[in-house]
Amino acid sequence: MKSLSLLFLVLIISVPNAFADPEADRLALRAVYEKRFPDVPLDAHADGAYALDEAKREQWLEMEDFPPYEFTVDDGEVFYDTPFANGASYADCLGPDAPVVKQHYPRFDAASGEVVTLEQTLNNCRLENGEEALDYLSDELVAVTAYIAYQSRGAKIDIVIPDDPRALAAYEGGKQFFYERRGQLNFACSNCHIQMAGHMLRAERLSASLGQVTHWPAYRFKWEEVGPLHRRFARCNVQVRAEPFAQQSDVYRNLEYFMTYMSNGMELNGPSSRK
Ligand code: HEC
Numbered sequence: 001m002k003s004l005s006l007l008f009l010v011l012i013i014s015v016p017n018a019f020a021d022p023e024a025d026r027l028a029l030r031a032v033y034e035k036r037f038p039d040v041p042l043d044a045h046a047d048g049a050y051a052l053d054e055a056k057r058e059q060w061l062e063m064e065d066f067p068p069y070e071f072t073v074d075d076g077e078v079f080y081d082t083p084f085a086n087g088a089s090y091a092d093c094l095g096p097d098a099p100v101v102k103q104h105y106p107r108f109d110a111a112s113g114e115v116v117t118l119e120q121t122l123n124n125c126r127l128e129n130g131e132e133a134l135d136y137l138s139d140e141l142v143a144v145t146a147y148i149a150y151q152s153r154g155a156k157i158d159i160v161i162p163d164d165p166r167a168l169a170a171y172e173g174g175k176q177f178f179y180e181r182r183g184q185l186n187f188a189c190s191n192c193h194i195q196m197a198g199h200m201l202r203a204e205r206l207s208a209s210l211g212q213v214t215h216w217p218a219y220r221f222k223w224e225e226v227g228p229l230h231r232r233f234a235r236c237n238v239q240v241r242a243e244p245f246a247q248q249s250d251v252y253r254n255l256e257y258f259m260t261y262m263s264n265g266m267e268l269n270g271p272s273s274r275k
Contacts, residue, residue: 045211052198053205069219069271072226076147084129093125102152108167115170115253136247149270159261174258183242213260215272
């Protein structure tokens, strides 16, 4: 009896540590895919389902010959270069490396204690400069993120989780959301994008979770426009008949933080096109 309760105590003490080690999580996830798809280099997962399906990859590469997101990137550049009424511009809020900044987002903001995305940073920039915030699905905001993604191509994702309990809690929240079953169909993200990755779901080849965030925003043929990552999250929630969350809700920001950390070190390749 005594040794059992001691074992229990040891478990309770060791579990929080085991859960709060993002780098161990990241390495473990990479090991899963290395074993699962020994012929697919880990970096190739940045192409999503097209890394796992040769026929679909060929169709996709043909589409990419005339990238359907090209006009959005061009529009984004114009918005990015057009000063606000006060003369400042987006670049002034993004630091010296602007517009090559996507590799640092989302980031933990110590002042607010929350995860801040690139989209929010752009909107905060507008507010600070006397402009109105934009809808997160508006043409301008999506176009500016597409332009920044395009300029950031080739940069390696470099998400930092500072030694701050609030940052770790945000990461843990995102991780929990990813592994939690939900909706009438009772599926977790991990069920489709880890366990079933590479398999077909109706007509679609399921992508691996590694690299899922490298290429946003993306032009989806179903949407007939470029859209942000959180719109895809919402779609995947609806697919299992669960309630989607709002664009830029704390739930989706924490999820993005977790998922992007998992892809640390991978090259950005957005924007992209997807079915
Ligand atoms: C019932 C299965 C299913 C579940 C559960 C699911 N998805 Fe998906 N997801 C899909 C399908 C199908 C696609 C389109 C094919 C692909 O790219 O994997 C997709 C695509 C995606 C993509 C785009 C991949 C790319 O390369 O552009 C992301 C990101 C994504 N899902 C995230 C999530 C997240 C986060 C969750 C949990 C909230 C989730 N999915 C839950 C089926 C699912």
